[in-house]
Amino acid sequence: MIEVESLVKTFGDVPAVDGISFSVKQGEIFAFLGPNGAGKSTAIQMLTTLIRPTSGSARVNGFDVVKREKDVRLSIGVALQETGIDKVLTGRELLVLQGRLFKMTKREAEARAEELLSVVSLADAADRKSGTYSGGMRRRLDLALTLVHRPIVLFLDEPTTGLDPASRIEIWKEVRRLNQEFGTTIFLTTQYLEEADELADRIAIIHHGKIVVEGTAEELKQTVGGESISLVFHTDAEARAAAELFGQAATGPSLVFELRDYTLTDVVRKLDEQALQPERLTVKQPSLDDVFLKVTGESYEGGVPSVD
Amino acid sequence: MWTETWLFTKRSLMTTIRNPFSFIPNLMISVFFLLVYTSGLSSVAALPQFGGGDYLNFILPVSIVSGAVGGAGGAGQALVRDIESGYFARLLLTPSTRTAIVLGPMIAGMLQLFVQTLLIFAVAFLLGLSIPVGVVGFLFTVLLALGFGLAFAGYSVGVALKTRNAQAAQAGTLLFFPLIFLSTTFVPKELIEAEWLKVAATFNPTTYIFEGMRAVLTQPTIDWGALSAGLAVAGGMSVIMVVFAATNARGALKQK
Numbered sequence: 001m002i003e004v005e006s007l008v009k010t011f012g013d014v015p016a017v018d019g020i021s022f023s024v025k026q027g028e029i030f031a032f033l034g035p036n037g038a039g040k041s042t043a044i045q046m047l048t049t050l051i052r053p054t055s056g057s058a059r060v061n062g063f064d065v066v067k068r069e070k071d072v073r074l075s076i077g078v079a080l081q082e083t084g085i086d087k088v089l090t091g092r093e094l095l096v097l098q099g100r101l102f103k104m105t106k107r108e109a110e111a112r113a114e115e116l117l118s119v120v121s122l123a124d125a126a127d128r129k130s131g132t133y134s135g136g137m138r139r140r141l142d143l144a145l146t147l148v149h150r151p152i153v154l155f156l157d158e159p160t161t162g163l164d165p166a167s168r169i170e171i172w173k174e175v176r177r178l179n180q181e182f183g184t185t186i187f188l189t190t191q192y193l194e195e196a197d198e199l200a201d202r203i204a205i206i207h208h209g210k211i212v213v214e215g216t217a218e219e220l221k222q223t224v225g226g227e228s229i230s231l232v233f234h235t236d237a238e239a240r241a242a243a244e245l246f247g248q249a250a251t252g253p254s255l256v257f258e259l260r261d262y263t264l265t266d267v268v269r270k271l272d273e274q275a276l277q278p279e280r281l282t283v284k285q286p287s288l289d290d291v292f293l294k295v296t297g298e299s300y301e302g303g304v305p306s307v308d
Numbered sequence: 309m310w311t312e313t314w315l316f317t318k319r320s321l322m323t324t325i326r327n328p329f330s331f332i333p334n335l336m337i338s339v340f341f342l343l344v345y346t347s348g349l350s351s352v353a354a355l356p357q358f359g360g361g362d363y364l365n366f367i368l369p370v371s372i373v374s375g376a377v378g379g380a381g382g383a384g385q386a387l388v389r390d391i392e393s394g395y396f397a398r399l400l401l402t403p404s405t406r407t408a409i410v411l412g413p414m415i416a417g418m419l420q421l422f423v424q425t426l427l428i429f430a431v432a433f434l435l436g437l438s439i440p441v442g443v444v445g446f447l448f449t450v451l452l453a454l455g456f457g458l459a460f461a462g463y464s465v466g467v468a469l470k471t472r473n474a475q476a477a478q479a480g481t482l483l484f485f486p487l488i489f490l491s492t493t494f495v496p497k498e499l500i501e502a503e504w505l506k507v508a509a510t511f512n513p514t515t516y517i518f519e520g521m522r523a524v525l526t527q528p529t530i531d532w533g534a535l536s537a538g539l540a541v542a543g544g545m546s547v548i549m550v551v552f553a554a555t556n557a558r559g560a561l562k563q564k
Contacts, residue, residue, distance in 0.1 A: 050400060070403045084398030086390065088323045100315050101402040129326075145398065 001026045001153055001185040002047065007056035009042050016042040018209035019056065024187060024202075029179050031200035032189040033288070035300065039209040040189035041081065044157045047187070048078045061153055074102070077151030081158045083142040087131030091122050091141050094130060095148060102149035109148075116144040136167055143174065154178065156188040160195060172199055193288040193300060205292060212295040221286040224294045229267060230256045232280040242276050259283070312404040316412020317419070323386060324420055330382050335424050338375035339431050345370065346435060349494060362526070365439070368432050369521035370493050372449065373514060375424050376457040377484045383417035384464025391472050406557035407550075410465050414553065417461040418454055425453045445524035448535060455542025456517045462549025469556035491515045516541040 002024040009017040017039045024030040032040045045051045047058055049069040058065045061075035086094060092113050099109025117123045120140040125133060130141060146154065159175070160168040176199070178184045190196050196203045197217050204214040213220060232254045233239040239250035246267070248257045259267070264283060271278065292300040324330055345367045387410070390396040399409050429437075429446065439445040463483075467476065490508040492500070492515050500506050509515045520538015523531035 048401060050397065073401055073403045076401075078401050080394065080397055082394040084394035084396075086319075086323065086393060086395045088326045089319070093322070097315060097319055098398075098402070101312065101399075101404055103403070 001028070002030070002058070002060050002187060004047070004058045005056055007043070007046060007058055008054045009039075009046055009051065010054045015209050017046070017053075020204075020206070020209070020211050021056075022204055022211060022214060024185060026185055027179070027183045028201045029175070029186045029188070029199055031196040031203045032187070032206050033191070033193065033196040033200075033203050034189075034206035035191055038206045040191075040206060041157055042209075043206070044078075044080075044155055044187070044189055048076060048155050049073055074149070075151060076153045076155060077146040077149070078155045079142055079146045079157065079159060081161060083138050084145070085130050085138055085142060088129060090127050091117060091130050091133070091144075092126040094141065095144060098145050098148045104149075112148055116147060119147075120144045136163075139163070139167070139171075143171075147178075150182075151184070153185045153187065156186065158189055158191065161191065168195075175199060193292070197288055203288075205288075205295060207292075207296045207298075213291065217288065220288065220291045224286045224290045225258050225260075227259045227264075227286070228256060228284050229259050229264065230254065230280075230282045230284060231267075231271075231278040233276070233278050238276055238278075241274065242271060242278070245270050245274065245276075253279075309405055309408055312408035313411050313415065316399075316404070316408055317415045320383075320386060320413045320416030321419065324382070324416060330386070331379060331420055331424070334375060334378035334382070335427060337378060338371045338424065338428050341374055342368065342371040342428065342431060342435070345494070355499070362438075364432060364435055364437055365525045366522060367494070368428070368437065368525060369449070369518045370488065371428055371432075372425055372453050372521070373456060373517055374484070374488050375428060376421050376453050377460050377487060379421045379424055380414075380417045380457045380459075380461035381464045381484070382420070383413040383461040384466075384468035386413050386416075387465050387468040388473065391468070400557075407554045410469070410553045410557050411550070414458060414461040414465055414550070418458050421457040422450065422454060425450055439525055440528045441524055441530050444530070448524045448530075448539075449521045452517055452520050452538050452542050455539070455546050456514075459542065459545035459549045462546065462553045466549065466553040466556050469553065487512060487514045492518055513541050513545060 002022075004023065005021050006019045007017055007021070008015060008019050020039075020043065022030075032043060034040050042051070046053045047060060047065060049065050049072050052066060060072045063069075063071040063075065065072050089097070095113035095116055096106075096109045099112050100106065104112065113126075117126045120143060122133075122137060122141060122144070125137060130138065133141065156175070160171050163171065172195070175186060175188070179186055188199070200217070202214065202216055203220060204211045205220070206212070213223065215223075231239070231242060233242065234253065236250070236253050239253045239255050243250040243255050246257060246262060248255060262270075268281075289300050292298075346364050349363060349367070387396070390399070396409075400406075429449075486508075490505060491512045492509055497506060497509060497515075500509060516534075516538045518538075519534045520536075520542075523534035523538065
């Protein structure tokens with residue numbers, strides 16, 4: 001559905017996107033994960049025909065983003081980071097105009113507007129100027145505008161940046177629903193590790209304009225090792241005894257090792273056999289933080305969801 | 309293309325009507341010009357170089373053209389608002405052509421201008437305007453105003469797209485002053501004393517618009533030469549400015 005080959009965009013001498021290649025299959029949710037300034041927005045702007053690549057090529061729904069931009073635009077829905085709404089028009093007027101611009105007849109556009117207004121729960125506010133809407137309502141209207149022409153590929157540029165946690169979960173639900181019910185292919189960018197982990201079938205981590213690693217969340221996490229277990233005992237002696245069982249070394253009363261040769265059940269059974277009772281037992285999944293640290297050598301910044 | 313252009317025009321008109329302060333001040337200024345200049349300067353018309361015409365007929369084009377310049381500048385400002393609200397990016401993501409997207413506000417600006425010109429004429433008639441050549445004079449004057457208005461709307465839209473900044477677009481309309489005043493604004497060219505002003509007036513396209521309008525407003529018979537020159541300047545400038553605006557439409561995204 002999306003095929004990208006050695007895509008480059010330079011502004012002046014500075015490469016914002018520095019030769020990225022990847023592909024997204026139909027029906028997939030694909031996330032571009034990276035901190036601010038990694039090149040995510042520039043990439044999305046090229047894929048959606050807003051800016052032209054310096055070199056390389058990209059096809060969306062089979063259409064070249066430079067040579068067939070009109071066909072690309074008919075296939076895609078795009079919600080940019082900032083909502084694109086004319087405050088002077090009402091929600092309904094904006095939706096109808098959007099439908100008309102996507103070649104619907106007046107009647108079709110009106111029917112579609114009505115339908116979407118109820119989908120995004122804006123039916124009551126439909127005939128008010130959109131300038132009077134709250135932030136959340138504006139996001140919902142923006143999403144409705146993106147969906148007017150039933151796009152088969154959806155591009156979401158940081159869909160939840162600046163949203164409160166409740167609204168964030170709302171958006172996640174909506175994205176999953178669009179993907180599952182209509183089979184919409186979704187390309188999203190995010191700076192939140194959690195969001196990529198939660199939503200995406202596949203993730204590409206982008207850093208300084210390059211894709212540093214790509215795969216499912218599981219695959220990425222496996223690159224930094226498996227789950228690890230952490231045990232804390234009442235005494236150092238107990239910890240040492242436990243450590244011997246697994247061929248590890250204890251640090252004071254605690255013992256941490258990777259669950260590679262043993263499963264969690266193995267560990268619990270062995271401890272039980274020796275009547276060793278840990279005071280605390282935790283299993284830690286490797287996180288995308290760890291992945292980011294490993295592939296870039298830098299710790300992830302900007303990944304903490306903040307509410308503006 | 310035409311459907312889209314119409315949709316964009318309609319949308320711009322709706323936005324204009326809902327923002328009455330985007331056009332009311334400008335209209336007031338034009339009417340103010342007309343009243344003040346007519347009352348204050350009308351005795352100039354007694355000079356022999358005027359050939360006996362009425363000063364109201366002579367100054368009317370200044371009022372109309374200044375209204376046109378101010379009104380058309382609004383098209384650029386409307387576009388800057390769209391760029392800043394992010395709506396422009398949404399429009400760029402529709403299958404519409406870039407040209408239709410920029411033509412919409414320009415045509416809306418021109419229609420606004422049309423209504424405005426009619427209102428100025430209405431005031432002028434109340435002040436006792438009579439056009440020696442009749443209704444033809446009125447029609448050609450309106451046509452010249454529209455052509456000049458479209459050109460200036462194109463200019464303001466082009467500047468807006470290039471700078472993406474409201475202040476810059478506003479500053480772009482500073483061109484208003486040289487355009488309007490370095491010309492045969494108040495007196496015919498023969499009466500301009502400063503040589504530099506005469507030269508400026510010769511190069512100022514507005515002069516040809518003024519002369520074109522005066523060709524059909526002040527004389528008992530139409531001066532076809534001056535009228536054709538005016539129409540040619542208005543038409544030529546419109547084409548150039550529409551192209552200028554359309555070529556700047558690409559990549560005019562909000563910069564962070």
